[in-house]
Amino acid sequence: MAEIVLSNVQKFFGTVQVIRDLNLTIADREFVVLLGPSGCGKTTTLRAIAGLEDITSGEIRIDGKPVQDLEASERDIAFVFQLYALYPHLTVFENIAFPLRAAGGARADVEREVNAVARALDIGHFLGKRPSALSGGDMQRVAIGRALVRRPKAILMDEPIGALDAKLREDMRTELKRLHIENKATSVYVTHDQVEAMSLADRIVVMSEGVLQQVGTPIEVYQNPANLFVAQFIGSPVMNISDAKLETEGGQAKVRLGNASEAFGVPVTLPRAIEASGRGDGGLSLGIRPEGVIVAHQPGEGLVPLEAHVIEPLGAYDIVDLKVGSGVLRARTVSGFVGKPGDTVFARLDENQTHFFDTRSGQSLGVRLGA
């Protein structure tokens, strides 16, 4: 097991820069998820760690040893591919034994190791079959077995469960988590699915357009997104983002979203805090997750009347679009809270869940109200 350190890693494909000056330390035994939309450079980063892709400049160290000039075969890393990449002409047993044979393991050792891995993954009953006879989930189990069997320094996974159907994906997610708890292998996992990332990761690395956006625990990136990109990428339904204007009148502070006629009340300390942050020159954006929009049937202190528009019942809760000026504010309510589109409800923003960003740079102001 090992620590992986990326220092100033750059990667160009021709003139296109796919990784920009990436610095990242993955601790020993940590489960790190690289998360981002397709084309953000996460897979390239993973392949660069594995040695399947050369980097243009920078340094990659595994256990303190620079490996960027080593062949993939010399890095002692395992890789799990999205489409399994099981060797079709070999049996499941031989597929799992393949990495051991490279190292020239004795026949008895190979058999013991393969059987141990097969038991851990519950795939012992089809060791004699060819991969083509297996289901997608079983194929991926075998691929994971092939990665685990050698006890490599780290296991790299490139959307390993992305090709499975939703139900199976959930099962495999749990299984991956269990395997990591049991094996404690340093793991780097690439996905574009934020739910997967949240549920699996010790730390999430959010990337966009080759640039690292934020590194943190799932809770950190969820509760304190570093910028607008992270704020909107993490979380479902998506965080509400709106242009915001601060107004102070009569010792009360208000925030007006877009061109809305009504403004939401905010603590009087907010204008000062924003000023103190030294940012926000590029205009102010307010972000709030749907669960931070609190709605009521009756008018009351600090509540703003809003017209409901689209209602999406999702079983456990509803997502209701509220008209705010020409934009919408999505609120999460209990099921059936709003009867029908066109109804008027009364809403306020939970000050503990508001985020402020500089509109031009997209950076968070780091201003948190309440707590």
Next chain:
Amino acid sequence: MAAVKSSGRAAVNRLAVVGVIIATLIFLAPIYWIASTAFKPRALATTVPPTVLFQPEITSFIKLFVKRVQMNKAVDPATYAAAPWWEQRIMDNGERVLRTGDNVQLSGYPSRFMNSLIIAITSTVLAVGMGTFTAYGFSRFRVKGEADLLFFILSTRMLPPIVVAIPMFLMYRAVGLTDTHIGLIILYIAFNLSFSVWLMKGFMDEIPKEYEEAALVDGYTRMQAFFKIVLPEAATGIAATAVFCFITAWNEYAFALIMTNRRAQTAPPFIPSQLGSGLPDWTVIAAGTFLFLLPVAIFTFALRGHLLRGVTFGAIRK
């Protein structure tokens, strides 16, 4: 409703089977003609209308393999009785076997057949081998001017080969490659290489590169990954390419006729040359042709599983 539909489908199936049988019969007719002529007595070989029922004999094959001359007088009964059975068959036809000392002199056919085997097999192995490596390179690595190079390789097939026969002959004569095995082998590799590269490139492109990448991270060098993973995966393509290259080299006539005459001559130019002297003995020619057909048939039959997979390649879920 369903019954009507399925019976309709069954009728279509039966029609298709009948069609296939007819097509097969048409394709097999010449082969039957050759095979039956090879086993006919000489007198029945050229009858009009053709003889269908006859007592099969292998005299023509015996004649094919030994050197013989026409006797100018009837055979001495004592000599006939002392001769082995196969020599008697030849004597029946008014010919005798040539010998040096006690050894029977063989005709040109066995050595021509061997030449064909040596040249076709060697050129096939080399053309397919080189084609496989080249195709792998083009398929997996960024090659500068890849499209141009591939087009250049393909362009070697754009000229009918016979157009270059005379210059090739002059070049071969100058460097002493005429009538040599190596000369024809080089020539056939040149014919087949472009075909082999293009066909193999198609197959290589179909093999996901993740297979090798998996082997690379699992601790294998690229060379090991090539032999342990890529080659087994490409077996279908290699088999298909090998069959085509072998058939081309085996059947090639024009260059073999021009470039060789004795030592390295292959079977195709040799068989018709037996027509030349005296009355053509069609049974012997048919016997020679029949044997000549066998290697390709056996080779293709042996690889038929791969060929069938080759046809359906890409339809298989990977």
